[in-house]
Amino acid sequence: MLDQVINQLLPNVSKVSDVFYGAVLQTLQMFAIAGFISFVLGLFFGIVLLVCKPNGILANKVVYNLLDKVINILRSIPFIIMIAALIPLTRLVVGTAIGTTGAIFPLVVGITPFFSRQIESALSGIDPGLVESGKAMGMSANELIIHVYLKESIPAIVRATTITSVNLIGLSAIVGVVGGGGIGNFAIMYGYQRNQMDATYVSVIALLIIVSIIELLGKSFLRKTTYY
Amino acid sequence: MLDQVINQLLPNVSKVSDVFYGAVLQTLQMFAIAGFISFVLGLFFGIVLLVCKPNGILANKVVYNLLDKVINILRSIPFIIMIAALIPLTRLVVGTAIGTTGAIFPLVVGITPFFSRQIESALSGIDPGLVESGKAMGMSANELIIHVYLKESIPAIVRATTITSVNLIGLSAIVGVVGGGGIGNFAIMYGYQRNQMDATYVSVIALLIIVSIIELLGKSFLRKTTYY
Amino acid sequence: MSEDSFIQMKQVTKSFYKDTHAIEVLKDVNLEVEKGDIFGIIGYSGAGKSTLIRCINGIESLTSGEVTVDKQIVSNLTGKELRQFRRQVGMIFQQFNLMPSRTVHGNIALALRNSGLSKQHKEQRIMELLELVNIRDKRDAYPSQLSGGQKQRVAIARALANHPKVLLCDEATSALDPQTTKSILQFLKDLNRKLGITIVIITHEMGVVKEICNKVAIIDQGVILEQGDVFSVFSNPREPLTKTFLETTSNLSKVDELIRMNSPLVQLEEGQIILKLTYTNTTVSEALISEVSRRFYVNVNIIASDIEIVNDMLLGGLVAVLSGEQAGIDQTLTYLHEKNVVVEVIRDARSSHQPIAAECL
Amino acid sequence: MSEDSFIQMKQVTKSFYKDTHAIEVLKDVNLEVEKGDIFGIIGYSGAGKSTLIRCINGIESLTSGEVTVDKQIVSNLTGKELRQFRRQVGMIFQQFNLMPSRTVHGNIALALRNSGLSKQHKEQRIMELLELVNIRDKRDAYPSQLSGGQKQRVAIARALANHPKVLLCDEATSALDPQTTKSILQFLKDLNRKLGITIVIITHEMGVVKEICNKVAIIDQGVILEQGDVFSVFSNPREPLTKTFLETTSNLSKVDELIRMNSPLVQLEEGQIILKLTYTNTTVSEALISEVSRRFYVNVNIIASDIEIVNDMLLGGLVAVLSGEQAGIDQTLTYLHEKNVVVEVIRDARSSHQPIAAECL
Amino acid sequence: GGKTDGEASVVKIGVVGEPHKVIWDAVKENLAAEGVEVELSFVTFTDGIIANQALADKELDFTLFQHYAFLEQEVADKGYDFAVIGEALVAPLSVYSKKITDVDQIKDGDKIAIPNNATNAGRALKVLERAGLIEVDASKGYMPTVQDITTNKFNLEILEVDPALIPSLLPDLAAGITNSGIAIDNGLSPITDAIYSIPVDANDETIKPYINIFVARSEDKDNETYQNIVNAYRQDNVAKAMLDEYKGGLLPAWDYQE
């Protein structure tokens, strides 16, 4: 019975349901791995941008300008071109430039500059009085970063992470060009190119569920970390 | 002489230099128009999200949940699929669904949800004491939005706008699917699909110039609007 | 409740919720402020003073009870009415809450945005206010470039901008030096006298209360312990807390410490005693010390005193070392007692002292 | 410069730059604080007090000059040395600067992060500190849930957490009620006495200076006008500003206002005069009023007084209405003059007064 | 549209990818020489699906990017009323490899990449079938999908990736199938580097469906201007421009003289 309903409602998807499940797994895999790595890197570079900025706690013109420029360059390259340009490097780093594995590296390179900017922006909102107070307590730069900048920006970081995660999901639809697969790619290949509406709907719903979970997690985290 | 050097350095681009100039114009046109409209809309929806939020100054569950959901849905749809799905609406709204003109509407629909979230995030950083102080002065909701939320968040809004602008430039590389053209599309067609390195470089440099100008404008604006 | 009451709090309670458990910050608060009052609110840190004053203009919502201002029930006001109401209520926040992205000028201009004044008159008014709080040279500075006291002064100027009918001051002078405090208090007093503006003022400085308030309320742990006119509350405190408050701010209490530490300053010779005299109902026309010195041949040697004129009466007292014949000292005590002075013997070096001293405690 | 000086500022200047033009906030400041001092800094709002104190631990960079603390030149310290140095310097900020995302407990724990204490000892220390500032029940509250005074108390606890050698207090008690202020000052005094901790304290409350400081400096528009030990500065102020400061905080100044307003309280009968007596070098053992009352048959009718013991000397004075025979009054004036009391006739209703009164001004 | 109203009419042509400027320059020369007053305006799509949609929506006059097989599929899916008004070119599709030199060397479980667009994925599968590596469901016509593979004796892992990336991805693959044009642009030679290709013969049963064609709406089937343009395209000088520029990546689908 249920099978019939599904077949009726999803005439095309039901035929390639294993491909669809595979795509969901691929999206989750790419999201988890690339997301985690970009989170770490973005946090790192965002902090570097912040502290090396003129007037920052470790003001360093050279590092700041270099990183600032590199991020601008990376953000200027259309993602699809970046994927292509990265292929040799991707192979070097992860062993293959193809498939879901090969898609993760370009995803990381694609999203990290964006996330770094978001983090820089999030941390810039800190009340300078708090930094002073940390300095007065004899905090080292590392301690200032951890105990003041990061700790006090958690709500802003959560918001930045939520926005970036959703963007990452968006980018993961593009890595189909190296066979990365994923839900977005499924939607494009079946829904868009083969005009199978049910594939589009199912994909968008799957993505919506992921995005909604991200947003919900973000919100509940925000509630727990906002104290005014 | 110079011509020769250019021909030498840019063997492929020099053959289609008019196409490239056209692409630059297209990018600027898309960026300016879609950017302006999305800025206005994103600001509006970001504010609506903020004020209608539970505990917001105009808390309204229905509006908030509706908008929140719509934004999530729009952010869940892979952009290329969104473009295709929007075609009839695009034609209705702007008269054509193809070319640079036809690309602007999907760009607006694609970037506005992102920008709305960014604005929501930017405005969420406001010290609640300032809102109280505004209320104590007898401010209406509108006045609170204008004189407190927006005015006091200008640095955060500038940062969000900078980030969003760069993202918009990124999205404009994708609207090639409806013949939108632009630098990104030029890079994809010549540099990526035809492996003409000079086309890639020239495009990336052009995009980098635009992105750098956006970042510089953002920074100088920030300097002018940050008072601590 | 009084006919004249301008601000009235009836059975106001306010709780903050932390997860499920409630913190009751105001408990059944009843308060009456008449038109033209300068009403002081004092109490320990955390007593609920800020919360109380924030209930008056509805910035804080009530858990139960009712606040009426000028016959309007504040919690019933909405929209335009509420805004209209609030425009007539100036508020100085404990944390100032200046707009960081606006200059001093801009902060005040913001308060004047709907004043209906022409641009020129607005500028004039801003100038007036800046001069009033003596901060003209900081006109174009941003709050982050101001000192604590300068911020507070801008907050004061902002609260006064629209000629409010009611002024709510949450520690309006805590960051100000005595001179500036004095001139601002003087100004508030003048405003009150000339325009009949009603002022509610939270303060930790008893000096401020004595200087400008005509009424005072003492709040402790969310409960109003005592309220009434300043002189009667201060001269005759019913509650131990009020007493403690007054004592701590008085010079007289220092002697207690000296005694506690057995300082050489309070070492008595045989026959001397240390007295604390507190005026309760003494007019300026009584020369008590001269009188006893001559009548009973005693020496009144003032080691601490704190006497001031509050609401046209003498308030305060002194601590003195009394020396002389035993009889003279005894007679002095009796005499002072008759004159309505509260006498407390805080150290006694008479060889065998009479019970009369104890009586006067 | 003194051998003993523990904190030393030499020709310190500090300017803030606004576009191209500089605002000179500290001008050639020289300051000496000895080990174990409780050093008060007073001055008008905006005088540069906060800026000065922030130069001591190098939170504010100097434009020129040198600050030495415990023989280390602060601006030369970097990296680990600087951090080590700062860990020994507790600071209470005027704006508290608590970490909003940490509870009261968390804020104090943060200060203890490198204390080397075991977890258990840390908890114990936090408990001690919370008890000290009497805020144990707010252990798990976030700063946004605290009242102004509670925040300040957390800031105090935090500054004290690491047993600093130097404590910099920028208005450490401005948001506190007198009782809490007193207990905290008492604690600081004890700390100072027992552990020899050096304290620099900015305050607007003269009471605080008199209560715990042994030295005081007056700063005006970035210039140190006067510095020295509290009694000599207060009893004998060289600078008009110091005088004004002391006067404004004294009860005696109220009489001036009554006179200005020609209040009935200061209406004299024929032959009476109003005197202001200021003690400069009076010990507790002199019974001046008794003396003159008996000797010259005058009535000394105190209408305001403000006498306290500061550094074991009497400080302050009184305002009194003097009545009696013309000769007695004249003799009284002469006598007081001899006794080193500064006498000022502030109102005179004698039919024809003698030049002697003027002499004593 | 292409209607003449006195002045030179504008014809809007939808193309996908790089707009073959060199080829069209030659076409314009021919038109000018013939005295045909027409202005050609190109809309370059990155994707054929929307180009067809735009043609149906009358936003374009005709298109040149798709082959018969894709057109057939699109008409079947969306019911377009289109007509073929001429044949233009063939973009040969071959199997390339960096690891092997002949399809014989394909091993069990090898990875093979095929284009990820609907236009060429089916065609690539047909090439693999022709090479004897797989069999696809014949009933699916010229546009089978990976799901339509009926026999996969080598258990090949078929990856659908962007054809433009296939040359770069070859090190990760046993083989990849892409257009000669892309191969040439990436420094591969269809002659020496291809390990398998179907001989280009416009009449070959397996080539015919993949000839790129001019497509207009059926109502414009006989539009004179369009015919003029198609004629101007199918000329020797155009063939020369095409062969010079694309070095065999694109082949004229008409008889021409070198």
Ligand SMILES: Nc1ncnc2c1ncn2[C@@H]1O[C@H](COP(=O)(O)OP(=O)(O)OP(=O)(O)O)[C@@H](O)[C@H]1O
């Ligand atoms: N960042 C800054 N930029 C410009 N001017 C500043 C800045 N910080 C302080 N000032 C100015 O320096 C002067 C001294 O400020 P400071 O905070 O030291 O005063 P203060 O004596 O502590 O006053 P208060 O008692 O009001 O706290 C003030 O006039 C203030 O406006």
Ligand SMILES: Nc1ncnc2c1ncn2[C@@H]1O[C@H](COP(=O)(O)OP(=O)(O)OP(=O)(O)O)[C@@H](O)[C@H]1O
């Ligand atoms: N948002 C809140 N959540 C929980 N508790 C709060 C909140 N705001 C205030 N409180 C608590 O309510 C009590 C009263 O606070 P209030 O600010 O009214 O005190 P106050 O009398 O103004 O003290 P102070 O003189 O220190 O400013 C305090 O114990 C405080 O911790």
Ligand SMILES: [Mg+2]
């Ligand atoms: Mg308070």
Ligand SMILES: [Mg+2]
């Ligand atoms: Mg200060």
